[in-house]
Amino acid sequence: MMGQGVSEQEVALLLQAACQAAQKAYAPYSDFPVGAALLTDDGDVVCGVNVENASYGLTLCAERSAVVKAVSEGKRKFKAIAVWASRRPHGSVTPCGACRQVLAEFLEPDALVIMTDEHNGHPKSLKIKALLPEAFGLSADPDGNCPDTGSSKPGG
Ligand SMILES: [Zn+2]
Secondary structure: OOOOOOOHHHHHHHHHHHHHHHOOOEOOOOOOOEEEEEEEOOOOEEEEEOEOOOOHHHOEOHHHHHHHHHHHOOOOOEEEEEEEEOOOOOOOOOOOHHHHHHHHHHEEEEEEEEEEEOOOOOOEEEEHHHHOOOOOOOOOOOOOOOOOOOOOOOOO
């Protein structure tokens, strides 16, 4: 067990799914395909890829792509996410700041972010709260937990 309720088998499954998803990335500008795979609380895996744009600022990362896809399919509770990159940018592959904030909205502070690249045989795992301490949130919860993502919000 890796802790946080995610088994070694689930980690392996997520990494494989993220790697396979990366083959579908749309990254003609950076040539840096990335895949992400979310593990839902009921055991489903939802993948995302980076989707670049000629207007660079509109590029969507794989992590946020996976979250958007999952939420649009009615899934809002996740146990972990794996991120796989085709190469290592600067020593390690970690979610960008925007993705950390979006992940913090839907994953518990103790949920794992598992990161690796095709040259790395040893995936790195960090908790959301380690990647984004003191995350911005509108909850009154002193622990910084985000609103209950399982309930339907008005207009949502
Ligand atoms: Zn990002």
